[in-house]
Amino acid sequence: MDDFNKIxxxxxxxxxxxxxxxxxxGILLISFLTHNWNFISLIKSFQLSLLLISFLMMIANWFLEAYVLEIIxxxxxYKISFRQCLSTFLIGGFFSRITPFGGGGGEPVxxxxxxxxxxxxxxxxxxxIAIKTFIGTFVRLAVFLLIPFWFALTKPTWTISRPVNILINSGLILTSLLFLFLIIGLLNPHIIEGIAVKIMQIRFFKKIFREDKIKKGVESLKKIVEDFKNAKNKIFQSNSKKIYYAFFWSFIxxxxxxxxxxxLMRGLGINSPWPEIVITAVIFYISSAYIPTPGGSGTSEIEILALFARLIPQPLIGVFVITWRLFTHYFLLLSGGLLTLRKFRKGKSKTP
Incomplete structure (x- = not known):
């Protein structure tokens, strides 16, 4: 616990x-662009039961992410309680929301x-965590790859601005590269080790760290890689059914x-076709994972506005964007932040 305070x-x-x-x-800009300063009065137009269901869906997502972690x-x-797995997930979610390129900020934590x-x-x-990330990325890419088939079958009239199109393509490329990196790391972790060792030998790092520290770091890395290799082999060779469960619950x-x-849209009385809403959400999550603001805060709201404008009339799009982000982004940031603060305080109280 004391080590947590080193952060x-x-x-x-x-x-x-x-x-x-x-x-x-981002929220103020959304309010300005959609003439949605009367957020409180507009949110009253939500069907309360559907608003509650969408909130419970978010909580269920947290629980399933924690359960997948517990399975792995x-x-x-390791006998780690579900509660501790949930805590680990929320703390990671908090850090991914306060670090740039939030698509991968929480995993190291x-x-x-x-x-x-x-x-x-x-x-x-x-x-x-590498295997959990691999499963999550695989699931997201698998769903994303269904989009071309959906386009071919439905031929939707979809106009996306050039900046948004660039963002989508960038997100897909970066996600694919991350997936490739994970596959290489899983198949041959020594390649990642070799790259890391070469990075440590760069003159820049030699100026920052003493030679003995670098040597110690390399030795520690080699041990971690060996332990990683043994753990990976054990997971994939002797627990095939549990791996399938992990993939299944990740899809759910x-x-x-x-x-x-x-x-949320149904709660606002918006009856846009659900496949278009889902596909638009997939595009948003893939493209926004690597926005350079902390967790995509601010810029993600603008991207949602651009992507969903064709599906939601004014001024309801403003209240939709704000509510969706509050539920799926800021509430996790708050919950994970409070858990992180609690761990800091607990660690401080145990420090002599």
Whole structure:
């Protein structure tokens, strides 16, 4: 627990404030563009039951993500409680929302929390999160690859601006590269080790770190890679049924995420075709994963406005964007942030 306090509190506070500030700017801009300053009166137009269902879908997504993590950790014979897995997921979600390029900001923290909080070996925790990330990325790409078939069958009239199109293509390319990197790492982790060792030998790093520190880091990395390799082999060779369960529940979790905007629109009385809503949501999540603002705060709101403008009339699009982001982004940021703060305080109280 004490090791958790080695993370810079000042940096976390600064990035959190920046993420919230960027989000506030985005929400204000959405309100201005959609003439939606009367947010409170418009939100009353929601059908309360559907608003509640969409909120519960988000909570169910959290629980399923935690359950998938619990499944993977159990493959290595670690008995980590569901509550701790949920805590690990939420803390990772918080960090992914306060770091630039939020598509991958939370995973290193999840590795750290698993290792330090649950006595999981560094290599094992790396393997657990890498495999969970691989499964999640595979599920997202699998759904994304269905889009061309849907376009061919339905031939929708869809006009997307050039900047949004560039963002979508960039997100797809970066996600595909991440997927390729994960496959290489899973098949041959020594390649990643070799790349990391070469990076450590760059003159820039030699000026920052002493030679003995670099040597110690390389030795530690080799041990982590070896542990990772053993953990990966154990997971894939002796627990095939559990792997299938992990993929299945990841698909269900992803489905909850994609159908949340459908339920929100129905709650506003908007009857746009659900396949178009789901496909638009897929495009948003793939393209926004690597926006350089903390967790995509601020800029994601603008992208949602651009992508969904054809499906939602004014001024309802403003209340839709704000509500969706509050449910799926800012509420997790708040929940994960409170858990992170709690761990800092608990660690401080145990420090002599």
């Amino acid at each position: 810079s509190k000042k940096t976390i506070a600064k990035e959190t404030l920046f993420a919230l500030f960027a989000g506030l700017i 950790t159990s493959m290595l014979n 999840q590795v750290y929390v698993l290792s330090q909080e649950n006595n999981v070996k560094a290599g094992d925790s790396t393997a657990i 979790s992803w489905g909850l995420v994609l159908f949340t905007p459908v339920v």
